[in-house]
Amino acid sequence: MLGIGDGKKVGSNGDPVGKPIVIPVVPVVPAKTGDKSVDGEKTVKQSPFVVGEAKPVVPSIPNGEKKLVIPELKVRHEKDIEALLQEFVKEAVDKKSSDIHFEPRQDDMVIRYRVDGILRDFHAIDKETEKALVFKLKIASGLRTDEHFAPQDGRIEFIFGKTPIDSRLSIISTTNGEKAVLRLLIKQGKAYTLEELGLEGDLLERVKRSYVKPQGMIIAAGPTGSGKTTTLYSILNIINSREKNITTIEDPVEYEIEGVNHIHVNPKAGLTFANGLRSMLRQDPDIIMVGEIRDNETARIAINAAMTGHLVLSSIHTNDSITTIPRFMNMGIEPYLVASTVNVVVAQRLARRLCEKCKKKTTVEGEQYQEMAKYRSDIAALIKNGDTVYQEVGCEVCEGTGYKGRIGLYEVLELTKPVRNAIVEGADSDKLFEVARKEGLVLLVEDGVKKVKAGTVSLSEIMRVTALKE
Numbered sequence: 161m162l163g164i165g166d167g168k169k170v171g172s173n174g175d176p177v178g179k180p181i182v183i184p185v186v187p188v189v190p191a192k193t194g195d196k197s198v199d200g201e202k203t204v205k206q207s208p209f210v211v212g213e214a215k216p217v218v219p220s221i222p223n224g225e226k227k228l229v230i231p232e233l234k235v236r237h238e239k240d241i242e243a244l245l246q247e248f249v250k251e252a253v254d255k256k257s258s259d260i261h262f263e264p265r266q267d268d269m270v271i272r273y274r275v276d277g278i279l280r281d282f283h284a285i286d287k288e289t290e291k292a293l294v295f296k297l298k299i300a301s302g303l304r305t306d307e308h309f310a311p312q313d314g315r316i317e318f319i320f321g322k323t324p325i326d327s328r329l330s331i332i333s334t335t336n337g338e339k340a341v342l343r344l345l346i347k348q349g350k351a352y353t354l355e356e357l358g359l360e361g362d363l364l365e366r367v368k369r370s371y372v373k374p375q376g377m378i379i380a381a382g383p384t385g386s387g388k389t390t391t392l393y394s395i396l397n398i399i400n401s402r403e404k405n406i407t408t409i410e411d412p413v414e415y416e417i418e419g420v421n422h423i424h425v426n427p428k429a430g431l432t433f434a435n436g437l438r439s440m441l442r443q444d445p446d447i448i449m450v451g452e453i454r455d456n457e458t459a460r461i462a463i464n465a466a467m468t469g470h471l472v473l474s475s476i477h478t479n480d481s482i483t484t485i486p487r488f489m490n491m492g493i494e495p496y497l498v499a500s501t502v503n504v505v506v507a508q509r510l511a512r513r514l515c516e517k518c519k520k521k522t523t524v525e526g527e528q529y530q531e532m533a534k535y536r537s538d539i540a541a542l543i544k545n546g547d548t549v550y551q552e553v554g555c556e557v558c559e560g561t562g563y564k565g566r567i568g569l570y571e572v573l574e575l576t577k578p579v580r581n582a583i584v585e586g587a588d589s590d591k592l593f594e595v596a597r598k599e600g601l602v603l604l605v606e607d608g609v610k611k612v613k614a615g616t617v618s619l620s621e622i623m624r625v626t627a628l629k630e
């Protein structure tokens with residue numbers, strides 16, 4: 161829990177009294193106040209937001225379903241705007257949100273928080289307050305305030321008591337005004353075990369076999385926000401020991417692990433995934449984590465590292481485990497290199513967990529079942545007409561949503577000998593799928609249905625986060 165309210169004051173020059181904080185900023189449009197630090201990284205001195213006793217300016221909407229417009233919001237001074245912004249951030253952090261969306265509409269601006277992967281409306285402010293708030297966001301992140309059309313990116317640090325919360329701001333112009341998104345980077349102290357994330361049984365065994373090997377690649381696959389980084393970090397935590405040199409290169413660094421060296425990608429300073437990885441390898445690490453592989457250069461260095469005695473963890477933006485293999489080929493990597501270096505591909509999705517307090521036992525049958533079978537033959541093949549499932553209800557514990565927290569759904573492609581052979585022989589996705597199935601590949605949807613039957617996840621949630629395989 162964050163300690164709020166030690167009431168640190170900000171001095172007249174804008175710097176916090178006592179302890180100035182230097183925040184490295186990587187804006188698209190360079191901030192005017194930038195100066196060069198010793199390592200050549202552009203840094204901007206600015207004051208972080210200090211959250212004192214921010215009084216609630218806007219009441220929150222408990223179920224988040226209706227939007228609330230405050231007609232007589234008394235926001236007149238910059239200080240009030242700052243308090244309002246702090247209030248939003250504090251509330252979003254309390255609700256464990258990953259980001260805050262400031263969305264301009266014709267007559268107002270709606271403030272939405274992404275909680276458990278779902279955007280929910282929480283507040284609305286009038287157009288005048290909107291202008292002041294966007295201005296404040298730009299000032300706080302060192303962006304150009306006179307630019308209203310070009311997209312801009314920046315960084316803001318908020319301080320809650322003594323806990324800093326780093327955030328990334330991006331602003332784009334829409335037909336209704338400037339839309340801002342604040343991504344909250346909450347460095348979680350808690351490391352999850354793979355079991356807690358939802359990996360179990362044979363799938364867990366397959367992942368374990370991949371990281372006890374001294375070399376090779378472990379790839380997490382999935383779209384943005386599917387929990388890839390969390391999975392990789394859980395594995396890093398397991399294999400983290402003093403005798404091993406572990407280095408990560410990320411964009412941005414999401415969590416920090418003790419004893420691990422984290423490097424932040426900074427293209428403006430010439431630090432890309434590819435050349436960061438190259439210089440990292442000169443320091444003889446045992447284990448490397450590369451935030452994402454998305455180009456030939458990074459892929460090639462990572463594969464070389466994996467071939468020369470390093471364990472490499474990384475992620476790829478693909479929908480399932482099988483398509484990760486041809487993705488490497490599309491990036492110009494030879495099939496035999498993929499076959500000889502990749503240990504495992506863990507494809508995943510995050511599903512909202514049913515609230516234990518209010519979930520309701522029910523059966524899926526009759527018309528409802530037929531409807532499901534029409535669109536999701538894959539799920540219907542795994543659930544019989546009349547099977548028992550649980551559905552979301554909503555109570556005070558889960559703020560009326562019916563869900564509390566999230567759980568991963570997994571598809572673990574282990575590169576066993578037959579799978580490796582098929583890759584070397586140039587098998588296409590269909591053929592690879594066939595071979596992997598024989599080797600016991602469990603699909604995302606199958607792991608999902610298993611969790612539905614266990615009462616952890618609802619059927620509608622599985623339909624939302626997985627897609628019918630074509």
Ligand SMILES: [Zn+2]
Nearest residue numbers: 515518555558
């Ligand atoms: Zn509930």
